[in-house]
Amino acid sequence: MRVLPPAELYVPHRLQQNVRNRILAALPASEFKLIMDKMQRVEHTLGESLHRAGEPIENVFFVESGFISALTMLSDGAPLEIGLIGAEGVAGVSVILGATNSYSETMCQTGGGAFRIGVIAFKEVVSHAPHLRDLLLRYTHVFHVQVAQTAACNAHHELGQRLARWLLAAHDRSGVPELSLTQDLIAVMLGVRRSTVSIAASTLQKAGVIRYQHGRITILDRVGLEDAACECYEAVASEYRALFGERPFEAPSGSVPVS
Numbered sequence: 001m002r003v004l005p006p007a008e009l010y011v012p013h014r015l016q017q018n019v020r021n022r023i024l025a026a027l028p029a030s031e032f033k034l035i036m037d038k039m040q041r042v043e044h045t046l047g048e049s050l051h052r053a054g055e056p057i058e059n060v061f062f063v064e065s066g067f068i069s070a071l072t073m074l075s076d077g078a079p080l081e082i083g084l085i086g087a088e089g090v091a092g093v094s095v096i097l098g099a100t101n102s103y104s105e106t107m108c109q110t111g112g113g114a115f116r117i118g119v120i121a122f123k124e125v126v127s128h129a130p131h132l133r134d135l136l137l138r139y140t141h142v143f144h145v146q147v148a149q150t151a152a153c154n155a156h157h158e159l160g161q162r163l164a165r166w167l168l169a170a171h172d173r174s175g176v177p178e179l180s181l182t183q184d185l186i187a188v189m190l191g192v193r194r195s196t197v198s199i200a201a202s203t204l205q206k207a208g209v210i211r212y213q214h215g216r217i218t219i220l221d222r223v224g225l226e227d228a229a230c231e232c233y234e235a236v237a238s239e240y241r242a243l244f245g246e247r248p249f250e251a252p253s254g255s256v257p258v259s
Contacts, residue, residue: 002043003116021062021115022088022244023135031129038125039115044068044108050091051102060092060122066112067173069189070104070147079105081189083146086173088240089139095119096126096136109185110174135243142239153232154191159200162190164229167210171219172237178218204228 016032019025024032039062044050050061053073061068067086071079082104085091091106091114117125126133153162166189170179183201187194201217204210209224210217219225226233 001045001048003040020064020087021090023090023132023139024062024115026131026135026244027129028131031132034129035117035122035125035132036115038121039117041113042116043113044111046108046111048108050106050108051104053103053105054101056100057092057095057102057119059116059118060090060095061114061116062090063087064113064115065175066108066110067170069107069109071107072104078191079107079188080191082150083143084169084173085143087175088173088244089143090136092119093136093140093143095122096133097140109170109189110180138243142236142243145239146236149232149236153230157230157232159190159192159196160203160228161230162232163197163200164204164209164225165233166190167217167219168222168225168229168233169236171222177220177222178216180215181217182215 016025016027016029019032024035027035041064042061044066050059050068051057053071063086065087067084068091069081070083070085070091072082073079085106092102094103126136153165157165163186166186167179170181171177183194183197186201187197190197201210201212204225205212207224207228209221209228210219212218
């Protein structure tokens with residue numbers, strides 16, 4: 001993790017419109033300034049862990065770009081993804097519910113940026129920022145919906161539908177149509193074998209909705225990918241739309257539309 005020097009930071013209370021995290025962007029100006037005065041801009045690297053399962057949560061991260069996986073660690077040491085966090089959300093938000101240790105491991109699946117704030121400062125700001133507290137509680141609810149829907153999806157839907165659902169969620173959060181994802185990584189995220197991921201990806205590629213080459217997946221037909229996914233994608237996306245009062249789920253600003 002790299003902490004950016006002051007010269008590279010936004011001028012937060014003057015340029016709220018430049019902030020890509022949706023929760024921060026939705027705050028009243030007074031609350032936005034209150035929390036931004038306590039935060040640092042950091043850059044994350046691929047594979048970096050922000051929180052370790054069972055260890056104290058020391059910092060909260062408002063994601064600006066890229067996406068992060070929340071992983072539960074099984075008894076055999078294997079990780080399984082239970083949710084994705086992008087610019088719509090916050091890593092470590094459970095501290096507002098009284099949690100002190102992280103239930104899951106939060107790992108960066110891409111490089112990207114975030115605003116970091118220590119837990120003590122975070123709680124102090126939240127106590128004086130009712131709009132922020134409300135948004136964070138509502139976001140926590142929506143994230144729990146995502147976790148529950150992911151569990152149902154993993155138990156009942158076929159891999160091709162699950163892969164399409166996961167790629168859509170990753171695309172929403174990354175904002176780019178091309179994703180650097182190995183089959184090994186996708187297999188870990190979905191809790192399946194690498195060989196089955198290869199079959200599912202080939203099926204989607206033959207249908208013309210994605211192109212998969214050399215560890216890069218390009219979404220060629222967003223609508224077609226939505227058709228290939230199960231209802232779990234829309235169930236979760238609709239909750240995020242309700243959270244931000246939007247009709248469509250919008251990827252972070254600067255995204256590349258795919259048709």
